[in-house]
Amino acid sequence: MTVLTVPMAETGSAGVTRRTRVLRRLRRNPLAVVSFVVLALAGAIALLSPWLAPYSVDQTDFAHTFAPPGTPGHVLGTDDLGRDVLSRIMLGARASLQVGLLAVATSLVIGVPLGLAAGYFRAWDALISRFTDLLLAFPFLIMAVGLAAIRGASLGNAAVAIGIAQIPGVIRVVRSDTLRLKSLDFVAAAVVDGASDLWVLTRHILPNATSVILVQATVAIPAAILGEAVLSFLGLGIQPPAPSLGTMLATAQQFAARAPWAAVLPGVVIMGLALAFNVFGDALRDALDPKGDRR
Amino acid sequence: MARYLLTRAWQSALTLLLSTIVVFFGVRALPGDPALALAGEDRSPEALEAIRRHYGLDQPLPLQFAQYVERMAQGDFGVSIRTGTPVSSMLTTALPVTVELSVLAILIATALGVGAGVLAAVRRGRPAEWLANALALIGLSVPHFWLGLLAILYLSVATGLFPASGFVPFLEDPVDNLHHIVLPAVILGTGLAAIIMRQTRSAMLDSLSSDYVRTAKAKGLRPRAVITQHALRNSLIVVVTVVGLQLGGLISGAVVTEQIFGLPGFGKMTIDAVFQRDYPVIQAVVLLTATAYIVINFLVDLLYSVIDPRIRVTGDPA
Amino acid sequence: MTTVERAGAAAAVDTPVLEIRDLSVSFPTETGTVSAVDGVSLDLASGEIVGMVGESGCGKSVTAMSIAGLLPASARITGSVRLDGTELVGTRESVLRRVRGKEIAYIFQEPMTSLNPVLTVGRQIGEVLQVHERMTRRAARARAVELLTLVGIPSAAQRVDTYPHQLSGGMRQRVMIAMAVACGPKVLVADEPTTALDVTVQAGILQVLRDLRDRLGTSILIITHDLGVIADIADRVVVMYAGRVVERAPVNDLFAHPYHRYTAGLLSASPTPGRHAGTDRLQEIPGLVPVLSTQPDACTFADRCPAADAGCRDSAPPLEVARAGGTDHLAACWHPCPSPRSQIEEVNR
Numbered sequence: 009m010t011v012l013t014v015p016m017a018e019t020g021s022a023g024v025t026r027r028t029r030v031l032r033r034l035r036r037n038p039l040a041v042v043s044f045v046v047l048a049l050a051g052a053i054a055l056l057s058p059w060l061a062p063y064s065v066d067q068t069d070f071a072h073t074f075a076p077p078g079t080p081g082h083v084l085g086t087d088d089l090g091r092d093v094l095s096r097i098m099l100g101a102r103a104s105l106q107v108g109l110l111a112v113a114t115s116l117v118i119g120v121p122l123g124l125a126a127g128y129f130r131a132w133d134a135l136i137s138r139f140t141d142l143l144l145a146f147p148f149l150i151m152a153v154g155l156a157a158i159r160g161a162s163l164g165n166a167a168v169a170i171g172i173a174q175i176p177g178v179i180r181v182v183r184s185d186t187l188r189l190k191s192l193d194f195v196a197a198a199v200v201d202g203a204s205d206l207w208v209l210t211r212h213i214l215p216n217a218t219s220v221i222l223v224q225a226t227v228a229i230p231a232a233i234l235g236e237a238v239l240s241f242l243g244l245g246i247q248p249p250a251p252s253l254g255t256m257l258a259t260a261q262q263f264a265a266r267a268p269w270a271a272v273l274p275g276v277v278i279m280g281l282a283l284a285f286n287v288f289g290d291a292l293r294d295a296l297d298p299k300g301d302r303r
Numbered sequence: 304m305a306r307y308l309l310t311r312a313w314q315s316a317l318t319l320l321l322s323t324i325v326v327f328f329g330v331r332a333l334p335g336d337p338a339l340a341l342a343g344e345d346r347s348p349e350a351l352e353a354i355r356r357h358y359g360l361d362q363p364l365p366l367q368f369a370q371y372v373e374r375m376a377q378g379d380f381g382v383s384i385r386t387g388t389p390v391s392s393m394l395t396t397a398l399p400v401t402v403e404l405s406v407l408a409i410l411i412a413t414a415l416g417v418g419a420g421v422l423a424a425v426r427r428g429r430p431a432e433w434l435a436n437a438l439a440l441i442g443l444s445v446p447h448f449w450l451g452l453l454a455i456l457y458l459s460v461a462t463g464l465f466p467a468s469g470f471v472p473f474l475e476d477p478v479d480n481l482h483h484i485v486l487p488a489v490i491l492g493t494g495l496a497a498i499i500m501r502q503t504r505s506a507m508l509d510s511l512s513s514d515y516v517r518t519a520k521a522k523g524l525r526p527r528a529v530i531t532q533h534a535l536r537n538s539l540i541v542v543v544t545v546v547g548l549q550l551g552g553l554i555s556g557a558v559v560t561e562q563i564f565g566l567p568g569f570g571k572m573t574i575d576a577v578f579q580r581d582y583p584v585i586q587a588v589v590l591l592t593a594t595a596y597i598v599i600n601f602l603v604d605l606l607y608s609v610i611d612p613r614i615r616v617t618g619d620p621a
Numbered sequence: 622m623t624t625v626e627r628a629g630a631a632a633a634v635d636t637p638v639l640e641i642r643d644l645s646v647s648f649p650t651e652t653g654t655v656s657a658v659d660g661v662s663l664d665l666a667s668g669e670i671v672g673m674v675g676e677s678g679c680g681k682s683v684t685a686m687s688i689a690g691l692l693p694a695s696a697r698i699t700g701s702v703r704l705d706g707t708e709l710v711g712t713r714e715s716v717l718r719r720v721r722g723k724e725i726a727y728i729f730q731e732p733m734t735s736l737n738p739v740l741t742v743g744r745q746i747g748e749v750l751q752v753h754e755r756m757t758r759r760a761a762r763a764r765a766v767e768l769l770t771l772v773g774i775p776s777a778a779q780r781v782d783t784y785p786h787q788l789s790g791g792m793r794q795r796v797m798i799a800m801a802v803a804c805g806p807k808v809l810v811a812d813e814p815t816t817a818l819d820v821t822v823q824a825g826i827l828q829v830l831r832d833l834r835d836r837l838g839t840s841i842l843i844i845t846h847d848l849g850v851i852a853d854i855a856d857r858v859v860v861m862y863a864g865r866v867v868e869r870a871p872v873n874d875l876f877a878h879p880y881h882r883y884t885a886g887l888l889s890a891s892p893t894p895g896r897h898a899g900t901d902r903l904q905e906i907p908g909l910v911p912v913l914s915t916q917p918d919a920c921t922f923a924d925r926c927p928a929a930d931a932g933c934r935d936s937a938p939p940l941e942v943a944r945a946g947g948t949d950h951l952a953a954c955w956h957p958c959p960s961p962r963s964q965i966e967e968v969n970r
Contacts, residue, residue, distance in 0.1 A: 149555035523722035
């Protein structure tokens with residue numbers, strides 16, 4: 009019960025659908041607009057980076073190693089092998105986004121069906137929660153260490169390790185939303201009408217759970233981007249000479265004495281990407297919240 | 304209460320068994336002959352045969368697994384391929400570093416996270432909340448190993464305030480020990496603080512708008528008492544859960560932090576092992592992490608029953 | 622005790638403990654200011670039980686919360702609330718804190734959620750005593766046992782250490798009452814104290830409230846939408862509609878002949894004592910409680926009123942003594958019901 013019982017007019021006319029209301033709320037939130045623009049830009053640059061990048065990422069120039077930012081021809085300078093930093097950052101960001109999407113796709117493909125099953129079928133719940141417990145017992149880095157030991161380090165394995173580690177989170181939100189939806193009248197009505205479990209799950213519950221899945225994905229992507237950076241930094245992710253923001257930081261640490269500035273930019277880019285996703289995720293969650301006043 | 308504890312204990316034991324099975328088969332999935340992997344430097348056929356017999360690799364799988372569990376339970380993790388020292392003795396030197404780093408980090412994270420979360424909830428709609436939220440978002444988005452890197456470059460190297468790397472055991476020189484570990488612990492702790500802050504804030508907002516907080520205000524309690532005795536006490540279960548869940552992040556974070564600050568802990572041992580294909584060490588690390596995670600989360604469950612009388616008395620989680 | 626005796630007892634006391642004068646409360650929202658309470662005046666005499674009725678959203682709870690300044694900081698409050706002559710509106714928080722729980726105590730609707738789930742009931746009762754009476758924790762606990770006995774909880778010495786979830790709904794509400802009366806408050810504000818409870822439990826709770834009034838002389842403001850509760854316990858009634866007081870009368874006068882059309886509607890919508898079960902059908906009042914801020918210069922009930930005319934939409938009727946009855950029966954209506962009430966019912970039928 010709320011403290012106040014203030015007489016209020018009915019909010020929102022019947023003609024306004026939920027989707028347009030959510031979009032309107034997002035448009036009105038300046039943080040949502042800014043983060044969306046940043047993400048759109050980053051996405052465009054990542055997609056077009058093979059053509060946009062001024063140099064080939066592998067083009068070395070041993071005459072001009074460790075050029076500081078602002079050097080003519082190399083706006084952001086060059087690295088230990090004389091490779092253009094701007095080009096490598098663009099392609100590194102592309103790799104970050106790739107891993108982010110791949111990891112989240114992995115976690116959704118496995119996590120969503122399990123979450124639906126756990127929430128819908130009582131008998132599955134205990135089994136799936138043991139599985140969740142098992143996954144949680146292996147932190148993503150340990151998972152990545154194990155995978156790297158078995159299959160070798162690569163972008164794909166890093167994404168899979170991160171994705172697996174994110175499965176419990178997906179199961180949790182999908183399960184609780186399924187439990188909520190299952191108790192609603194329209195689902196009960198469908199069940200009474202003789203709809204099959206699969207029909208109810210795919211036609212009634214899943215479409216209504218998309219918003220929580222979407223929010224979960226928006227917060228999982230930045231976590232995956234950070235995860236990739238960590239793994240690549242440690243040498244467990246993307247392997248040199250392929251460009252990665254994490255490996256750029258590892259190189260920067262190695263040559264910190266000669267080129268301390270090299271440690272700044274890749275980190276800023278990782279943070280910018282993650283921040284944009286997190287801010288947009290928060291805005292999306294607020295816009296989807298029917299109560300609508302929690303920031 | 305007893306029922307609750309028994310259920311939790313049984314579930315934890317089951318998870319522990321499952322994770323041991325996963326590691327057992329993970330070791331079997333390693334490229335090449337497991338005997339080769341376990342052999343270390345001496346790879347003569349006789350030595351391999353001896354290892355096969357010693358580890359029972361010629362036995363049926365269930366029996367192998369039983370023997371495996373027995374060995375692990377006795378702390379026999381085999382011998383490091385690279386150094387030839389028993390993995391257990393490597394762990395005894397590495398673990399204290401990691402445990403100290405982790406405990407300090409989680410203390411810092413909890414203090415910062417809970418403090419900022421409560422502040423943000425209480426000062427709702429004021430600049431303090433805005434600032435706390437912004438910091439939490441940044442904390443959630445910043446790569447912490449990068450912060451560590453910058454801290455070394457611009458704090459340790461440039462000013463000499465903190466040592467850039469290295470470690471001194473606590474018992475040898477407590478002051479120097481703290482001097483070495485405080486910066487890594489702060490870096491690791493602030494990363495976890497962001498998540499704790501956001502969850503605490505959200506739980507506090509729920510509590511603060513609850514009926515029992517209204518009752519507490521109607522009783523004429525001071526705001527401080529309303530917040531600590533009523534709102535925070537009820538939010539504690541969320542806080543404890545979140546702190547418990549940070550353990551995975553803590554372990555991952557500790558590995559990276561140790562790598563950056565050159566702390567000779569468990570994390571550094573792990574990474575070195577991966578690059579040197581030191582499989583006995585990797586196996587021990589994975590198994591130990593899982594066990595630690597499961598045991599600590601069981602302890603967190605015990606803590607619930609202390610915090611929430613509804614669990615203590617009826618055995619039903621709230 | 623009959624209603625007639627109660628009304629007599631109330632009339633014997635004249636100096637009010639609590640005086641509410643022209644109290645208005647509004648809240649700023651995204652779509653503009655919403656007025657929740659508009660010019661409410663009300664007295665509460667010592668030892669008197671006043672009932673406040675109305676539909677949900679009519680401003681009852683906001684009025685109650687504003688008495689001890691419990692509304693959120695965003696609320697704009699004007700008018701006056703005096704406790705024994707001391708002004709409370711606009712008073713500093715530190716002063717109000719000494720009033721809350723000591724001079725003015727509250728009982729809320731949901732005893733389950735209104736009690737803190739993680740503290741024993743003894744702690745929660747003792748807390749009030751520790752704060753206002755500077756008791757030690759041990760002394761407060763001992764007093765809590767006495768208070769639990771006072772509100773009719775059996776084996777209080779054991780119950781004092783239990784948690785709210787271990788008690789039944791009725792027991793929890795008794796705990797709330799024990800907590801409220803711990804410091805012997807002058808005024809007890811009970812906001813829908815029986816709404817969440819079973820009918821059989823309701824009667825017990827009302828009996829406890831009556832006993833407290835008789836033994837401690839506490840004045841009680843009881844807020845409810847249930848006219849049965851009013852008939853059972855109140856000396857006087859205040860009827861609220863859309864943030865305004867529309868009728869105020871001794872309880873038996875009101876039930877005998879309501880003047881305001883809204884009150885009449887409310888009575889025919891409730892299965893109240895004095896009606897013959899089965900012969901009358903419950904009447905529904907058509908329409909919804911309006912947004913108050915939209916019509917400052919009209920009778921707020923005009924849109925739902927069977928007797929409304931153009932005049933009702935031009936100016937708001939004042940709350941004044943309604944026709945020849947006693948001077949303590951006031952109504953704000955341009956076209957009051959022709960009394961007695963039976964006539965209206967005939968028309969309705």
